[in-house]
Amino acid sequence: MATDQPVRGAVLGLGMIGRHHARILQSDAGMRFAGAVDPGGDRFGALRDPALLFGSVHELLAASGGPPDFAVVAVPTEEHLPAVRELAAAGVHVLVEKPLAATADEAREIIDIVRDAGLHGAVGHVERCNPALLELRRRVNDGQLGEVFLVATERVGPFPDRVRDVGVVKDLATHDLDLVRWLGGGRVDRVAAQTQHRMGRAHEDLVLVTGQLEGGVAFNSVVDWLTPMKVRRTRILGERGMLVADTLRADLMFYENADVPTQGWPAMQALRGVAEGDMTRYALTRHEPLAVELQAFCALIRGEDDALVVTLEEGLETVAVAEAVLASAASGQTVVVRASA
Structure with a gap:
């Protein structure tokens, strides 16, 4: 398409995340809003x-405007596959908002549909x-x-009323399971997990995950x-801080390892490990992550x-890793994670 023309985008689903996609599509000069689909109406x-x-x-x-150039699929996870099938046709x-699909098999089918149609597809892991x-x-x-020794994430808070179709692993932990690979520089190789059910729902509401990336870096979420x-x-965590x-x-903060000399006692230096050093808080240029995601697509x-x-x-x-987490918790x-397309 012409690089100087605004891209026409639509949104499927005007819930917690879809309404913000709609807001950006209606305000970004590089995009044109083609409409939104939601059988429940524009409740927000x-x-x-x-x-x-x-x-x-x-x-x-x-x-009347014809099909949009692209659509954000922000409907419940179990509806991703049929939505993509209709749009790609x-x-x-x-x-597609994360997680890509309810199962790895459905995710593979989405990949096949988009590829066979000669289209572009991406996943809305906005934390990136x-x-x-x-x-x-x-x-x-x-x-x-x-x-790098360890990538560790913590993502906790109250239950969001928007969730109805999945547990905390596929809805929330998929952020972290994507991030540990992206930040740690290797695919997730293996996971060991525990889950708990405390709210009376069919799905888990707490998960503890420990794992290893292909390069040997450890992670926990x-x-x-x-x-x-x-x-x-x-x-x-790395060797320098x-x-x-x-x-x-x-x-973003940096906690630096301090150098604490031991006055010619190398054996004691080896036993001491690291010491607390300087802490730096960086000044960052901040842009809304969701707008950055849409602009990149x-x-x-x-x-x-x-x-x-x-x-x-x-x-x-990421979906395959989430399935491995649930399998580990159950067993x-x-x-070991297997995620080939």
Whole structure:
């Protein structure tokens, strides 16, 4: 498509995340809003023009403006596959909210559908666009920490009423299972997990995951819907110190290892380990992560092959890791991850 023309985008689902996609599509100069699909209506008042609300994908595709260039699929997870199938048949590129699908098999089918239609697809793992995590990853890749030992995440808070179809692993922990690979520089090789059910739902509401990436880096993630305060923290520990990102505030801190000499007593130096050094809080340029995500997908549609999107194949890997986490929790065994497309 012409690189100087705004990209026409639509949204399927005007819930917690879809309404924010609609807001950005209606305000970003590089995009044009083609409409939204939600049988439940515009209950959050997200649309400026009520005429752009449609009751079905069929109505959206048949509208006078023609099919959009792309659509954000922000419907419940179990509806992702049929939505992508209908959109791809009409030649519409798809940005699918995470997790890519309810199962790895459905994720593979989505990949096949998009590829066979010759379209672009990506997954909405918006945390990758958080300014604190982008800067953290840049610094790790530049060698600031030296050898990386551990990637650790904490994502806890109260239960969100929007969730109805999955547990905390596929809804919330998929953020972390994607991040540990992206930040740690290797695919997840194996996981050992525990879950708990405390709210009377069919699905789990707490998960503890310990694992290892293919390169040997360890990781752990703590995720729940039981904590009465919201915490979103990612830390990477390495031989020279630790980087800690608070992704709620988009803050990034560096805790440096101190050099504490032992006055010619090398055996004692070896036993001491590290000591507390300087702490630095970085000043960051902050952009709304969801807007950055949409802009990157539009760049991909315009033909920028290096656009910073999360590929469908990466989305499949995350779903496969989530399934391995649930299998480990059910069996009490460490599970090796297999996620080939």
